[in-house]
Amino acid sequence: METVTSVKDFQNFLNERRSLGEEIGFVPTMGALHDGHTSLIDASVRQKKTTVVSIFVNPLQFSDTEDLDDYPLSLEKDEETCLRHKVELLFCPTRREIYPKELPELEEIGEIGKTLEGESRPSHFQGVATVVARLFEIVGVSSAYFGEKDFQQLMVVNELVKRHQFPVEIVACPTIRQIDGLALSSRNVYLTEEQRADAPVLYRALMEGAESVRCGEKKSENLKKLISDIVINESKGDLDYVGVVDSETFTQLDSVLESGKQIRILIACNFGAARLIDNIGVVIP
Numbered sequence: 001m002e003t004v005t006s007v008k009d010f011q012n013f014l015n016e017r018r019s020l021g022e023e024i025g026f027v028p029t030m031g032a033l034h035d036g037h038t039s040l041i042d043a044s045v046r047q048k049k050t051t052v053v054s055i056f057v058n059p060l061q062f063s064d065t066e067d068l069d070d071y072p073l074s075l076e077k078d079e080e081t082c083l084r085h086k087v088e089l090l091f092c093p094t095r096r097e098i099y100p101k102e103l104p105e106l107e108e109i110g111e112i113g114k115t116l117e118g119e120s121r122p123s124h125f126q127g128v129a130t131v132v133a134r135l136f137e138i139v140g141v142s143s144a145y146f147g148e149k150d151f152q153q154l155m156v157v158n159e160l161v162k163r164h165q166f167p168v169e170i171v172a173c174p175t176i177r178q179i180d181g182l183a184l185s186s187r188n189v190y191l192t193e194e195q196r197a198d199a200p201v202l203y204r205a206l207m208e209g210a211e212s213v214r215c216g217e218k219k220s221e222n223l224k225k226l227i228s229d230i231v232i233n234e235s236k237g238d239l240d241y242v243g244v245v246d247s248e249t250f251t252q253l254d255s256v257l258e259s260g261k262q263i264r265i266l267i268a269c270n271f272g273a274a275r276l277i278d279n280i281g282v283v284i285p
């Protein structure tokens, strides 16, 4: 496996592989690779002849008060992980390669990026959309793998592809969890022992919520209250939001839930320095 830093070298490699008729699987990341990322890589390796990974910690998706400077970096370990999982090329561009202009123009992605996580982290999804658009422009025809753990990000990326008509197929992969239900995230390293013991409450509360829907709960207010109460009563986490959305359109469902609809329940909660998000899908009976 090779590691390249320039767009030109990356594109030369991709063009060569395409000229051999090989399909490209692309896994964009910000490094600090864990089993969630390797599940995306493994899915790509299973489905595509060539798998490439990018590592770029995108400054545009962090606000001034967020953890950009402390974001976990582990390039050597990440290279070993990629090699072990049969990645063919690792693209680790410099900031200049991704954003040749000092102030890149931000992508507009509309309402999907403004609610829930977008409300708590204004401009976050614009930053994500801007880097993903740039990466898709560079990579070209491919399939790109994203985790459902960041469900709202996945919806933003789908919207971005639609708006730009990028020749990129988005492949959504299921959330990978630890044995006690905690969703894998690069941010879990910030949890103290006590917070780590508390954090699985998120998935527990989501599962209870999904079960109540399956048992007939039709009011999203009740559903949100049930989930919030579990998190507040069973942990020291500082709950930010519980949201209920239509899985296809990402519109928030504030009142009665319609039978047959696929919904997603999303949650965000701060455990000290770690802001954790999670979600679960359920069909209204």
Ligand code: PAF
Residues within 6 Å of the ligand: 028, 029, 030, 056, 058, 061, 128, 131, 132, 150, 153
């Ligand atoms: O999910 C991530 O790691 C990032 O948001 C992404 C998609 C690589 C864009 O920087």
